[in-house]
Amino acid sequence: MDVLRIEGVSKNFGGVTALVDFFMVQHENEITGIIGPNGAGKTTVFNLINGVYPLDNGRIFFINQDITESPAHKRAEMGISRTFQNIRLFKNLNVLDNMKVACGWKVRYSLWEEMIRLPRPQREEKEIDEKARYFLEYLNLTQYANQRPDNLPYGIQRRLELARTLMAEPKLLLLDEPAAGLNPKEVVSLMEMIKKLQQDYNLTIIIVEHHMELIMKICSLIHVLDFGKKIAVGKPEEIKRNESVLQAYLGDGA
Amino acid sequence: MKINLILQQLLNGISLGGVYALMAVGFGLIFNVLKFSNFSHGGVVAICAYFGYFISQHVYPNFIVTLILTAIVGGFIGVIIEKLIFRPIRLKGAPLTLFLVNSITAAMLVQQFFAVMWGDNYYPYPEFIKETAIHIGEFTVSKIYLLMLSISAFVLLILSYILRKTKIGIAIRAASSDIRTPSLMGINIDFVISTAFFFAGILGGVTGYLLGMAFTVDPFIGSMILKGIIAAIIGGMGSLGGGVVAGLLLGVAESLLIAEIGASLTPIVIYASIILLLLIRPEGISGKGYIVKA
Known part of the structure; x- marks a missing residue:
C-alpha cells in the first residue's frame, strides 16, 4: 500500500525556487531517505507534507486521501508525525x-x-x-x-x-536530520532505535539526513535532491555509484 | 498605627490584591499566548460588572447563581472579542502593534458605550449580606472582603489545576512558548487561542462582578484593569504565578499606605515605587529575563 503519494509538487518563496515538480511514492513499512546538499529543498518536502505552508502546485495524498488542502493539525491527527532539524x-x-x-x-x-x-x-x-x-x-x-x-x-x-x-500513534514518521549534533556512538544507537521503532509500531519512515552512513544503512530507498529538483532515486548501492549524485555533492570536477 | 488596624488593613489589602491577581492572570494568559497587551480585558470586566448588576438586581438576587452566570457570560464575551477583532488580523499575520491598537480601541468602545447609555448614575449591587462585618474581639473583618478573597483564590486554584493537568491546559502552556509547533502535533491552535480567551474572559467576569459588588458600577470600572496589568508587569510577564504574588503585594501596599498617608498620596507613592522597581529589576519579580519576540 502507498502511505504517501506526492504528485508534481512545486514551491517558491518569493523568487526563490525551493522545490520543482517533485514526485514521490512511499510504500508502507519502509524507511526512505531524502538527501541532497544544503538548500536542496529537503526540509521543504517535510514542511509541505505536514502542512507548515501551502504548496504552489501539485497534490499530496496520504493513504489515498487528498490532504493538499488540509490544515496542519488535521494531517497530524490523521497520522503524520515529525521531528525537527532545530529541536522544537x-x-x-x-x-x-x-x-x-x-x-x-x-x-x-x-x-x-x-x-x-x-x-x-x-x-x-x-x-x-x-x-x-x-x-x-x-x-x-x-x-x-x-x-x-x-x-x-x-x-x-x-x-x-x-x-x-x-x-x-502515527502511521508516517518524518525525521528531519535526527543525527545532527550527535556523536558517533549516539548515531549508532539512533540507527538501532529507528529500526526498532519501525518494527515495533509498523511505522513508515522518511528521513532527511546529511549523515551518509545512517542513510545508507537503514534506508531501502533514497531520493536525491539538488536545487529543488530530484536528480536521482534508487537503492543505497545505486545512489552510491550514481554520476549526477557524485557531481552534485563534489562539484563538476569529480 | 495600632497593630489591630495594621492587621485589618493587611486583610483588606490581600482581598483587594486577590482581585488584582485575577486581573493580572486574565491579562497574562493572553499575553503569554499572543504576546500583546490585551487592554480589551478591561472591556470584559466592565460589561460583566454591568451584567452582574443587572441580573442580581433585577432578575434573580442570588449571589452564587449570578456570579457563576456572570463568569460564563464573561467567558463568551472573551471568545467573541477574539473572533471578532483578533482572529481576522492574526490570520493575516498582522504585527503585534495592531493587536494592541485593536484591544485599546475595544476597551474604549465599551467604556464610551456605558458612559453614554448609563453614565449618569452609579449602580449598586443588592446587599447579599445583611451583617457586613464579623467582629473577633477588637478585630473587625468585612465579610464582602473575605468573600472576595475566597472567590479569587478558588477561581485561581481551579485555573491553575486546568493549566497544569488537563489536555487543553497543557496545550495553552505549550502555545505560550511556541505558537507554531503545536499544530504539527494535531492541536487546533485556533481552538486553543479561543479557549485561552474563554478562561481569561471567565476571570474578567468574576473580576467585574467582585469589583461591582465591592464598589459600585460606573463606566470607568474597566480602567481598574490597569492595576492588574501593573501587577502582571511587576510579577514578570510570562509568569502567571508572579502576577498573583505581585497582585497581592500591590493590594497590601495600597491598603497600608492609604491608612498611613491617605488616599490621595498613595497612588503617587505606588506608581513611583513601581517605576523604581522596574528600573532595578526590569524582568519583574519572578524574573526569568523574559524577552518578547515579535
Missing part, C-alpha cells in the same frame, strides 16, 4: 508534559466536561499520563520525566522529540 521542544513544560502535548486530539470531549471534572475526561487524562510514561520508558527517558528539556543533553533532547512523535 516546549521549553516551559517538563519532559512529561512535552509528551502529553502530543497526545492526539482525536477523542474530543467538551470543555464543559473538562471544567466540571466529569469521569470521562478524568479517565482520559489518566490514560494520557500512562501513555506518556510508557513511551518515555520505551526510549529510556523515564528518569528525565520531571526535568525541563533545556537542562538535558542534546542527544537526550533528540530522543525526547522522537518519543513525542509516538504519542499521536
Whole structure:
C-alpha cells in the first residue's frame, strides 16, 4: 500500500525556487531517505507534507486521501508525525508534559466536561499520563520525566522529540536530520532505535539526513535532491555509484 | 498605627490584591499566548460588572447563581472579542502593534458605550449580606472582603489545576512558548487561542462582578484593569504565578499606605515605587529575563 503519494509538487518563496515538480511514492513499512546538499529543498518536502505552508502546485495524498488542502493539525491527527532539524521542544513544560502535548486530539470531549471534572475526561487524562510514561520508558527517558528539556543533553533532547512523535500513534514518521549534533556512538544507537521503532509500531519512515552512513544503512530507498529538483532515486548501492549524485555533492570536477 | 488596624488593613489589602491577581492572570494568559497587551480585558470586566448588576438586581438576587452566570457570560464575551477583532488580523499575520491598537480601541468602545447609555448614575449591587462585618474581639473583618478573597483564590486554584493537568491546559502552556509547533502535533491552535480567551474572559467576569459588588458600577470600572496589568508587569510577564504574588503585594501596599498617608498620596507613592522597581529589576519579580519576540 502507498502511505504517501506526492504528485508534481512545486514551491517558491518569493523568487526563490525551493522545490520543482517533485514526485514521490512511499510504500508502507519502509524507511526512505531524502538527501541532497544544503538548500536542496529537503526540509521543504517535510514542511509541505505536514502542512507548515501551502504548496504552489501539485497534490499530496496520504493513504489515498487528498490532504493538499488540509490544515496542519488535521494531517497530524490523521497520522503524520515529525521531528525537527532545530529541536522544537516546549521549553516551559517538563519532559512529561512535552509528551502529553502530543497526545492526539482525536477523542474530543467538551470543555464543559473538562471544567466540571466529569469521569470521562478524568479517565482520559489518566490514560494520557500512562501513555506518556510508557513511551518515555520505551526510549529510556523515564528518569528525565520531571526535568525541563533545556537542562538535558542534546542527544537526550533528540530522543525526547522522537518519543513525542509516538504519542499521536502515527502511521508516517518524518525525521528531519535526527543525527545532527550527535556523536558517533549516539548515531549508532539512533540507527538501532529507528529500526526498532519501525518494527515495533509498523511505522513508515522518511528521513532527511546529511549523515551518509545512517542513510545508507537503514534506508531501502533514497531520493536525491539538488536545487529543488530530484536528480536521482534508487537503492543505497545505486545512489552510491550514481554520476549526477557524485557531481552534485563534489562539484563538476569529480 | 495600632497593630489591630495594621492587621485589618493587611486583610483588606490581600482581598483587594486577590482581585488584582485575577486581573493580572486574565491579562497574562493572553499575553503569554499572543504576546500583546490585551487592554480589551478591561472591556470584559466592565460589561460583566454591568451584567452582574443587572441580573442580581433585577432578575434573580442570588449571589452564587449570578456570579457563576456572570463568569460564563464573561467567558463568551472573551471568545467573541477574539473572533471578532483578533482572529481576522492574526490570520493575516498582522504585527503585534495592531493587536494592541485593536484591544485599546475595544476597551474604549465599551467604556464610551456605558458612559453614554448609563453614565449618569452609579449602580449598586443588592446587599447579599445583611451583617457586613464579623467582629473577633477588637478585630473587625468585612465579610464582602473575605468573600472576595475566597472567590479569587478558588477561581485561581481551579485555573491553575486546568493549566497544569488537563489536555487543553497543557496545550495553552505549550502555545505560550511556541505558537507554531503545536499544530504539527494535531492541536487546533485556533481552538486553543479561543479557549485561552474563554478562561481569561471567565476571570474578567468574576473580576467585574467582585469589583461591582465591592464598589459600585460606573463606566470607568474597566480602567481598574490597569492595576492588574501593573501587577502582571511587576510579577514578570510570562509568569502567571508572579502576577498573583505581585497582585497581592500591590493590594497590601495600597491598603497600608492609604491608612498611613491617605488616599490621595498613595497612588503617587505606588506608581513611583513601581517605576523604581522596574528600573532595578526590569524582568519583574519572578524574573526569568523574559524577552518578547515579535
